[in-house]
Amino acid sequence: MSRPLHRYAAYGLRVQSPIALPFAPASSTPDHEPDVTIRVGAAPPALPAPMDKRGHWESAPGAFLLNVDGVARYLVTAGRDILVEPRGGGDRDMGVFLAGSVFAALLQQRGVVTFHASAIETGSGAVLFLGRSGDGKSSLLAAMVQRGHAMLADDVAGVVLDRGGRPTALSAFPCARLWADALDELGWQAPTRGRVREGLEKYLAPVERFRATPLAVRAAYMLTPSPGSGIEVEPCTRPAAFERLSSRYTYRKRYLSGLGQRPAHFRAVTAMAKQVPVFRVKRPVHPVQINALADEIERSLCERGAETVSPAAGAFG
Amino acid sequence: MSIFWLASYPKSGNTWLRAVLTNYLHEAGGPASINALIGASAASRRSVFDECLGLPSSDMTPEEILRCRPLLHEALAEAMPPPAFVKVHEACLRAPGGAALFPKAATAGVVYLVRNPLDVVVSYAHHQQRPIDRMVKFMNDSAAGAEKAVRGISGWLPIPLLTWSGHASSWLDQGELPVHVTRYEDMLANPRAAFGAIVRFAGLDWDAARLGEAIGHAAFPRLRAQEEESGFDEKQPTAPSFFRAGVAGSWRTALRPRQVRALVDAHGPVMERFGYLQDAEAFLAGDGGAAGA
Known part of the structure; x- marks a missing residue:
């Protein structure tokens, strides 16, 4: 079953997401390509070559992986793409971590x-x-x-x-x-x-x-x-x-x-x-x-x- | 490295022990500041959890947080230089998911402090500015926890305590981690012996003169004077002072017989194990008991 796509504006970026984020969608829906595309699919359990690995996350240049037990696994790539593998969490649960820690990693990848x-x-x-x-x-x-x-x-x-x-x-x-x-x-x-x-x-x-x-x-x-x-x-x-x-x-x-x-x-x-x-x-x-x-x-x-x-x-x- | 957990139920002498250890390891002359004690509760701080694990504790349920804590403790152990002391009030539980909350791999040893629950309740009621009856109930409640505010947030993670005796048993009967038990009353009666044994258990270089000095610098009136002068970061915001009496036996005048009875009924076996039961029963059988509720 395909999910409807939501459009948001956050940190100056156009975001497209099949998961509802915990804030109001963008008021206008311009034809521009999104800056950030969120998808739902299978995320790898580990990065191929992590530079750093602690707690529930791993990072490498351009790649970041976060695992939230009972909620979802998130892969953030090149400051543009976020892959979400649901692992027990509902949309609201997944959206909260997306808008917080996951987005922070994406912003950092962009030098923010x-x-x-x-x-x-x-x-x-x-x-x-x-x-x-x-x-x-x-x-x-x-x-x-x-x-x-x-x-x-x-x-x-x-x-x-x-x-x-x-x-x-x-x-x-x-x-x-x-x-x-x-x-x-x-x-x-x-x-x-x-x-x-x-x-x-x-x-x-x-x-x-x-x-x-x-x-x-x-x-x-x-x-x-x-x-x-x-x-x-x-x-x-x-x-x-x-x-x-x-x-x-x-x-x-x-x-x-x-x-x-x-x-x-x-x-x-x-x-x-x-x-x-x-x-x-x-x-x-x-x-x-x-x-x-x-x-x-x-x-x-x-x-x-x-x-x-x-x-x-x-x-x- | 691995961590020496300074574990105790609240109001059982943990801060005093940390003051002695801080002064024992303090290089500069003169007493160390009470606002820079070693063995702070790093493991229970939200900011440490959030940065270490990369997760937002303020968006997580108490169960989710507890589930992640074994990993946090391993990460802390890896990051801390020796001698690594961390104060904890948490009971020694299994986290949801089954892992030990205080993993063997992260642990060098446990110093467990125990204090007569009849004195703990008096001190805790003062610290929390709550009626003694309410704190008796709290110490008998297996779902009790510190920092358990549900409508707001503090800088601390939720701290599961169990009952007073459940707390003691969780640490003393776990069978995995090496534990050195010290009674608060023995720290008062013979500080050199009690603290000396802890210094040795923790594998610190032994220096008897230094220990004597450290005990002097951490003497109760000095801690209280420092608190009066510069405040104490770890004081409950609503409490008038953190360092209150620093004595044993104040329960005899502060508690009613029914309050003593409620604690004895709930914790008799563990009280007996540490030599607290006899006095309580004599009190109940004697004048205290005769005075009724």
Whole structure:
């Protein structure tokens, strides 16, 4: 039985997929050939000549294999093709891993740097919220969207250098992923697309206020849960910013070596650390206080002369 | 390399042991910072899981995560330079799929710390800021786990604990991994003997003077003073302090007889194995028991 094909726009790429991805399809369906073609079929259990092999993945220049037990096996080739072999997962399960780890490998194959970050549009450019799993990137993104900023990315922010060597954030896809407690705290009213996966209290939250084109990066904030009850924003030195951006906040950093993409990563992270002001944001571990955090970030953006609300105002997210 | 797991039920002296080991191995003079202790729980951190395995733990169910953990532990063992200590509160289980959660190939040995559950419940209730009755129930629940929030996410993976005695039996009766057991009460009564035996079990170079110094630097009032001064990363956010009393026997005034009875009923055999049962029964038979519930 053949599956209907869906078309999406993500990270500036036209994507064609027989598996529904966890965000809204592209509004227009142009005749252009897709940049990325996802197919369903038998994937090899191993790469013929892996350069690196750990945990559940293997990588080699131009090739990446990920095995998610009970869900699917994914082969990513040349930044263009993704082969998915279902291994027990439904479309939603397969789509979640596709839109996350698998897409990150594909972006890396294309020389895009993947930061573990959400991103918004401000009057002066893109602002990244860097954080590890559980640090509060998505909640902060949602709070900023509620305050009128347009979303660029959630969880994985793709950054490239433009012709002038300036770090530029790609527009990912118009959906945030929020845990039930964050939805409650934010009073998020917009309908969700349901759970990210069965059994998880984490929801797909479509965001209408979305910027669909790339934008120069103007600032980055590193979210660090810390002991103590206060929220503090302090500038980070360039060496410290370089170190944090290149290790802690690079999404799936370990995929890079085998893919042969460390030089591109080094160039982009160096450009980020040199050109973009990076701040460390200490926030209490509990309670998270998303709105107080968003207040502090807006204050910091104001001090730096960035308008707080993006010009492209759309419907409320 | 392979890992020495510093395994214990929560609130059983694990952090104290890590403070002593850190100071024992600390090169610079003076006490080591409590916010840079060796043997951090790398195996239970989401970020370590995600980067090491290349999988997003925040999009995975607790069962899926647990299924992947044996592989994570092998990868950690490969990556860590010696001496590799990793604190774990997880029970020593079989992962879904049947593999040992703590694989033999990844393991150099296990230091298992055990503490009187009657004191554990008092300390745990303080740490979690929860009523003692609720923590008694928790310690008697075989489905109990730390970091089990379902409506949100923390930086930690879900940590399956089993019951208090289920936890102890899972580590002590597994029969595969070499285990050195130490009672918290013995660490208090004779720290040189207790910590010395652990240093030897872990194969560290023996230096008696150094051990004495390390025990001094990690003395309870000093740990608490450091926490007051600079905070402690590993404290439960809602708890007023991590280092609370550091003594044995506070249960005698903190627990009601029915709470002691509930723990004894659930964990009698393991309490007896470690010499905790007699005191509890004497308490129940004497004034404590007579005072009723």
